[in-house]
Amino acid sequence: MSSENGVNTPAPNPSPNSSFSLLSVLGRERLTGPNYMDWMRNLRFTLRYENKEYVLDEQIPIIDNDSTQEEIEAHQKHYDDANKVSCIMAASMSPELQKTFENTWAYEMNQQLKEMFQAKASKERLDVVKSLMACKPKPGASICAFVLEMKGYFDRLESLNMAFDAELSINIILSGLPADYNQFVLSYQINRKETLIMELHSLLQTAEQGIKKSDVPSTSTAPVLNVGHNAKKRKTSHSNWKGKATQGKSDRGFKRKVDSEIAPTGDPKEAVCFYCNTKGALEA
Known part of the structure; x- marks a missing residue:
């Protein structure tokens, strides 16, 4: 965190009764086994706020007669933090698990819990991956x-x-x-x-x-539909025409076939009627 002038501000110091506050937070959901992942996530969040999360992942350092004052102080701090966290972890478990971890330090407790409930966590990861891919x-x-x-x-x-x-x-x-x-x-x-x-x-x-805007359909009628409709009408009218063309060339130069055998003539008396097939009918 930083202030408006860019100077880093120190993190708030935990209150003297922070351990009791931490215990009250973790006590809302006791570890029973199936809820291990949720319980551990909640534990890490609260320990991170108290600057004590490191005791879950690091063993208490060993000191001897040759240790420096700095190493002795680091050992003592780690020992005190691990002792508090171990008690808080055990207090937030079910009575059955409390008996198992009654005299276990936080680091060892964390490792054993991983082994006990790792199979469940692996199965849950697999289920989530399947849902993700599907x-x-x-x-x-x-x-x-x-x-x-x-x-x-x-x-x-x-x-x-x-x-x-x-x-x-x-x-x-x-x-x-x-x-x-x-x-x-x-x-x-x-x-x-x-x-x-x-x-x-x-x-x-x-x-x-x-x-979505580009998918809105147009309300105008396509011109091709009108063209197709008119073309169909013209085709129908031609199909009903049963007349026969006369032999010879048309204005466009194409020859037409004729089924009639009546010979053309310029004399009305010799002309044969197309309808009654009688010579001289046109004269009358």
């Missing part, structure tokens, strides 16, 4: 909901000591986007800048609005 955008749902769901899986895996780096997390999310976002993915890869998941969420939110 996560796809739901039809009709906002793409932002998909990003937030993926972020939830990444956060859960991090709490299970399985963290993904930012670039890998982003790439997994991009690979799960539907085809409508191919152009967005291409542009993102071309720009190639470091982005957090929530920043990607904001970018996709803007892209989603643009895609």
Whole structure:
């Protein structure tokens, strides 16, 4: 933390009864076994605030007659902190587990708890990874909901000591986007800048609005439909025409076949009627 003038301010010192406050926090959820991951995460949060988390991961240093004053003081501080944390850890367990760890230091207690409940943590990580890989955008749902769901899986895996780096997390999310976002993915890869998941969420939110606008259908009637309708009418009218063309060339120069065998003549008396096939009918 830093003040407005840029000078670092010291962290607040724990109150004299901080151990009792820590015990009250951890006492809200006792360790029973199946809740190991949640209990351990809560324990680390509270110990980190009290500057005592290190006793879970480091053994008490050994001193001898040749140890320096600084080493002796470090040993004494570690001993005192480990003693308090060991008591607090045991006090926040179920009675059955308290009997197991009644005389165990914090570091050894942490190692044994890992061995006892590591199988459960591994199974939980596997289940979360399966859900992560199977996560796809739901039809009709906002793409932002998909990003937030993926972020939830990444956060859960991090709490299970399985963290993904930012670039890998982003790439997994991009690979799960539907085809409508191919152009967005291409542009993102071309720009190639470091982005957090929530920043990607904001970018996709803007892209989603643009895609929705482009998907709005037009209300105007396509001209091709009118053309096709008129063409169908013209085709129908030609199909009903049963007349026969006369032999010879048309105005366009094409020859036409004639089924009639009546010879043409210029004398009305010799002309044969097309309808009654009688000579001289046109004269009458």
